[in-house]
Amino acid sequence: MTIVSIHADRAMARQVVWSGDRPGDPIQTSRRDGDTAMATGEDDKARFARIVLPHLADAYSLARWITGNRTDADDVVQDACLRAFRAIWSTADGNPRAWVLTIVRNTAYTWLRKNRPAALVGVEDLEAVENAQAAHGDAEAETPETALIAKTDSAHLEAAIAALPAPFRETLVLRDVQGLSYREIAEVTGVPIGTVMSRLARGRSQLIKSIGRKAS
Amino acid sequence: MTRSVVHDDPTRLVHAYVDGELDPANALALETRMATDAGLAAECERVDALQRLIRQRLPREAPPPGLRARIEASVGMRRPRVQPTWRALAASIALTAMVASGATSIVLTPTSLVRAPDRTDTVRDAVVAGHIRSLMAPQPFDVASSDKHTVKPWFNGKIPEAPRVVDLARDDFPLAGGRLDVVGQTPAPTLVYRHRKHLISLTAVPAAGQATTAPVLRTLGGYNVLDWTEDGIAYWAISDMAAADLDKFATLFRAASPDQ
Secondary structure, eight states, X not given: OHXXXXXXXXXXXXXXXXXXXXXXXXOOOOOOHHHHHHHHOOOHHHHHHXXXXXGHHHXXXXXXXXXSSHHHHHHHHHHHHHHHHHTTTSSOSSOHHHHHHHHHHHHHHHHHHHHOGGGGTXXXXXXXXXXXXXXXXXXXXXXXXXXXXXXXXXXXXXXXHHTSOHHHHHHHIIIIITOOOHHHHHHHHTSOHHHHHHHHHHHHHHHHHHHHHHHO | OOSOOTTSOHHHHHHXXXXXXXXXXXXXXXXXXXHHOHHHHHHHHHHHHHHHHHHHXXXXXXXXXXXXXXXXXXXXXXXXXXXXXXXXXXXHHXXXXXXXXXXXXXXXXXXXXXXXXXXXXXXXXXXXXXXXXXXXXXXXXXXXXXXXXXXXXXXXXXXXXXXXXXOBGGGTBOEEEEEEEEETTEEEEEEEEEETTEEEEEEEEEOTTOOOEEEEEEEETTEEEEEEEETTEEEEEEESSOHHHHHHHHHHHHHSOTTO
């Protein structure tokens, strides 16, 4: 893309003049609004409208699943959109949805920490949660038949997902509700792909068992 | 997944398999394994059933209606809507009185004062977008003709009912052509008239069952927009020409007989 190359050239020139760094290093200069705006004719608002606004429904849905209620989700999404607007030139055009969802997720946890610290008890230490989940629960519950899973109604399903521990819940929502790839989920949640895999496997089997318990 | 996951927990691999995240070699190895391992095959079926359940049963919730507008306002993309005050209320009552009197009222007020329903806002945005897009296209119409007997039949076969087309050339508003815009998911016939150097888009949006209303003028994105409803059709006239000229155009269009 020409925009990127113009940009890289300028950044490179700046680097050479100022620091003389090794040319092969990734360029870490902060973008200046003027540069890209001049190159594309796009202003902050137009870029925001193109990159952020199309993903509002996904943003709201993720915020609701993380915070657990609509009012909080509303606040989180507004806050996240402001942050995205201020950082609108810090993202390349690569994957706007993953970028927006990353901001929404981080905003949601910051928001919960500040306003609903009780909701985060036990969530901060993700490893402890995962180990605790693995230690109890998994062994004792019966695994339901496929036919039983298919008969679950919406309300039970929603409640069962809401009851999952936060790390499992967000991974499952990003994959099974919003359809992100493992790589995108790793990017949004800031963990390795292997962790995404194990959280999905654990979250889903816990969900399946919880559905089975309700049905029986 | 490109790295080798052969030594991973096979249950985890089943999840990655259902998600289409295994590379072909690992997928094949797992399929071979599932053929003989009933436990793994059952896990695969359960994950598949769970995903289907989520797709079919989990309610999709749209963001609350005002959220987008509040976000746009917070980044300065639009002015925040003011709550109607007694002053605005009084103005809207006055407006209603003027409209009811049958006069073509030109009301130059901020749109926040005359609070139109959201559905109307959506239609207005769509017809204005249609006008702007047409100005950027190689030509602002799909059928170019100043003859209404050419323009009107062009719509036949494309939409259920061709729009009302009138000839206003004698009044210095010659017909330039027609095109189809899309409002929501409905094709809406649009007539393009000229007035000196200006173009006017007149979009007819089906509005069955809606009461007749007199023209109301607004401005949007630098364009004057005049809309009125007549015979179950909402007409939207958009142009960059002066409000008074647009009002004259609307008056002439409404007065003219389509069969003349």
